[in-house]
Amino acid sequence: MAKKLVEVRNLKKHFEVGKGKILKAVNDISFDVYEGETLGLVGESGCGKSTTGKTIIRLYRATSGEVRFHGDDVHQISGKNMKDFNRKMQMIFQDPYASLNPRMKVEDIIAEGMDIHGLFKGKERQRRVFELLETVGLNKEHASRFPHEFSGGQRQRIGIARALAVNPEFIIADEPISALDVSIQAQVVNLLKDLQKKHGLTYLFIAHDLSMVKHISDRIGVMYLGAMMELAESEDLYDEPLHPYTKALLSSIPLPDPEVEETRQRTILTGDVPSPIDPPSGCPFRTRCPEAMDVCAEKKPQWLEVRPKHYVACHLFEPESQ
Amino acid sequence: MSGTLLEINDLAVSFSTQGGEVQAVRGVSFAVGPGETVAIVGESGCGKSVTAQSIMRLIPEPPGRIKHGSIHLHGKDLASLTEKQMRNVRGKQIGMIFQDPMTSLNPTLTVGDQLTEGILTHEKMSQREANKEAIELLHLVGIANPDERLKQYPHQFSGGMRQRLMIAMALMCKPELLIADEPTTALDVTIQAQIIDLFKEIQEKTGVAIIIITHDLGVVAQIADRINVMYAGEIVEYGTVKEIFYQPEHPYTRGLLTSVPRLDGDRSQPLIPIVGTPPDLFAPPVGCAFTSRCKYAMKVCQAHDPEVTELSEQHYTKCWLQDDRVEKPY
Numbered sequence: 001m002a003k004k005l006v007e008v009r010n011l012k013k014h015f016e017v018g019k020g021k022i023l024k025a026v027n028d029i030s031f032d033v034y035e036g037e038t039l040g041l042v043g044e045s046g047c048g049k050s051t052t053g054k055t056i057i058r059l060y061r062a063t064s065g066e067v068r069f070h071g072d073d074v075h076q077i078s079g080k081n082m083k084d085f086n087r088k089m090q091m092i093f094q095d096p097y098a099s100l101n102p103r104m105k106v107e108d109i110i111a112e113g114m115d116i117h118g119l120f121k122g123k124e125r126q127r128r129v130f131e132l133l134e135t136v137g138l139n140k141e142h143a144s145r146f147p148h149e150f151s152g153g154q155r156q157r158i159g160i161a162r163a164l165a166v167n168p169e170f171i172i173a174d175e176p177i178s179a180l181d182v183s184i185q186a187q188v189v190n191l192l193k194d195l196q197k198k199h200g201l202t203y204l205f206i207a208h209d210l211s212m213v214k215h216i217s218d219r220i221g222v223m224y225l226g227a228m229m230e231l232a233e234s235e236d237l238y239d240e241p242l243h244p245y246t247k248a249l250l251s252s253i254p255l256p257d258p259e260v261e262e263t264r265q266r267t268i269l270t271g272d273v274p275s276p277i278d279p280p281s282g283c284p285f286r287t288r289c290p291e292a293m294d295v296c297a298e299k300k301p302q303w304l305e306v307r308p309k310h311y312v313a314c315h316l317f318e319p320e321s322q
Numbered sequence: 323m324s325g326t327l328l329e330i331n332d333l334a335v336s337f338s339t340q341g342g343e344v345q346a347v348r349g350v351s352f353a354v355g356p357g358e359t360v361a362i363v364g365e366s367g368c369g370k371s372v373t374a375q376s377i378m379r380l381i382p383e384p385p386g387r388i389k390h391g392s393i394h395l396h397g398k399d400l401a402s403l404t405e406k407q408m409r410n411v412r413g414k415q416i417g418m419i420f421q422d423p424m425t426s427l428n429p430t431l432t433v434g435d436q437l438t439e440g441i442l443t444h445e446k447m448s449q450r451e452a453n454k455e456a457i458e459l460l461h462l463v464g465i466a467n468p469d470e471r472l473k474q475y476p477h478q479f480s481g482g483m484r485q486r487l488m489i490a491m492a493l494m495c496k497p498e499l500l501i502a503d504e505p506t507t508a509l510d511v512t513i514q515a516q517i518i519d520l521f522k523e524i525q526e527k528t529g530v531a532i533i534i535i536t537h538d539l540g541v542v543a544q545i546a547d548r549i550n551v552m553y554a555g556e557i558v559e560y561g562t563v564k565e566i567f568y569q570p571e572h573p574y575t576r577g578l579l580t581s582v583p584r585l586d587g588d589r590s591q592p593l594i595p596i597v598g599t600p601p602d603l604f605a606p607p608v609g610c611a612f613t614s615r616c617k618y619a620m621k622v623c624q625a626h627d628p629e630v631t632e633l634s635e636q637h638y639t640k641c642w643l644q645d646d647r648v649e650k651p652y
Binding site for chain 1 (some may be wrong): 357365366383473480481482483510511513514515516518519537538539540541543544563564567568577578581582583584585586587589592593594595596597599600
């Protein structure tokens with residue numbers, strides 16, 4: 001397999017929420033992202049998937065653990081290297097309405113990164129902006145307009161153009177299509193796929209829509225309450241999910257096919273996700289797990305590669321409990 | 323289907339704004355039978371929520387206005403009722419569930435007060451009797467310890483539990499019709515699965531008819547009997563759930579179905595999106611509103627609005643491709 005581009009090791013991000021309480025948004029997760037792949041990160045709201053993305057790109061400082069990019073710990077980078085790192089790693093945000101400055105022209109939004117890094121100047125700058133607009137399916141007339149003149153899908157394209165402007169290697173896309181209509185989602189996903197092919201980009205694609213994540217990702221990580229539960233190649237995860245949470249998650253997604261839905265056997269989880277401020281002891285999923293055992297409350301399950309390239313954290317798959 | 327519960331005929335709703343008149347709903351007709359589930363599917367701005375709110379007469383007037391058309395519930399035209407008469411319909415004959423359970427509950431009232439408010443307005447009943455009804459319904463929607471829960475406030479409930487509360491509240495006066503506007507959109511998928519099951523269970527137990535508004539085709543496949551596909555203020559296709567999923571005729575319906583990936587689908591198959599964006603409803607196109615995004619568009623589509631074609635007893639579409647003179651491309 002390809003080279004490791006990003007290595008996440010025992011990453012923790014905790015927030016103090018007052019009265020001495022601590023919210024463990026990301027609690028000891030480890031995974032790699034390989035060059036040229038798309039790694040999908042899925043989970044329900046509050047599972048820590050966005051915090052993971054933001055900690056990787058250093059929008060948050062890690063509480064402990066490391067994130068290595070090309071082998072360098074991103075939380076230790078300083079000075080000139082920092083600028084270089086910032087250029088190579090970019091982010092696309094969820095809300096196309098809130099993530100563009102309403103007082104800036106599209107041209108300046110897209111070129112802001114280039115200006116900071118001194119990449120393209122004068123006529124080159126404009127030429128580059130026009131080229132980027134075309135790459136994302138807009139045209140050069142759009143350069144002198146303001147964000148409010150665009151629809152949600154078009155704004156998300158502007159966000160993508162901005163991320164591409166500095167020739168990044170790695171893009172973290174945090175729910176890039178959740179705010180868009182169904183017919184527009186497919187446009188943006190196809191665009192992201194094309195750009196990956198053309199520029200050899202690596203993506204961390206964060207979303208809650210497992211159907212879309214499976215469509216775009218080579219591998220998928222499933223998170224629950226700050227922990228990584230399972231990580232495998234997309235087809236594997238779908239064909240042979242191991243973790244009871246992954247199984248339940250897959251089975252709760254409705255398929256756009258009424259005949260299949262009529263006969264489909266589904267596992268419906270009871271109850272809600274517990275609070276990340278006071279998570280259950282041992283395995284975070286045990287309170288809703290249909291297969292919970294005594295050991296699940298006592299010990300946190302280990303993160304094991306139980307099959308080639310298929311990782312899971314569940315006592316059902318630990319050697320001593322089998 | 324035994325008779326009709328609700329019948330909407332040629333409904334048009336507009337809003338006047340500073341920029342002119344927005345024609346949000348432009349001639350919508352459909353019917354709902356007792357005990358059945360009808361879905362309205364479409365993208366944001368297609369008029370699906372405005373249609374639902376018009377049935378409840380919840381459109382703020384002004385700036386909104388029902389321009390023409392009728393909404394008959396048991397043969398009585400809701401569009402012509404006075405506000406006072408309408409109050410006897412809302413909550414009592416038709417219950418409504420909104421998208422966001424976080425903002426549709428009053429944070430300063432106990433859940434018990436909110437649940438019983440409607441029934442105390444509509445029925446001659448003591449608070450004690452109303453509480454008894456409320457406890458029964460909380461039980462039905464799967465909320466444990468209902469006696470205790472009645473005294474609590476909405477913030478003490480999770481998102482999924484609040485949506486259960488909303489459903490219980492809508493059912494308090496035993497309505498014949500429940501309108502659910504994107505009832506699972508704000509919920510996580512494992513909770514969404516619980517709520518969809520709850521809808522089915524409630525329908526089995528009470529026989530209530532449901533109009534569900536959603537953009538999620540998966541949810542529709544699970545719950546609906548019949549589907550209205552809306553685009554730019556019009557119903558472009560209408561049929562049973564199987565007709566819409568397996569024999570879609572309108573290019574927009576076909577486009578919607580090919581632009582969503584399936585969990586059990588093949589990753590190497592690219593998604594086929596619908597190009598472009600929906601038209602501006604300040605000045606809707608003269609011809610078919612989908613023309614500019616339609617890959618099969620012909621000259622006639624731009625100039626003339628297509629007629630509704632009946633494909634089978636319960637399957638209709640509004641598209642020029644159905645005209646006898648056209649050779650269909652698919």
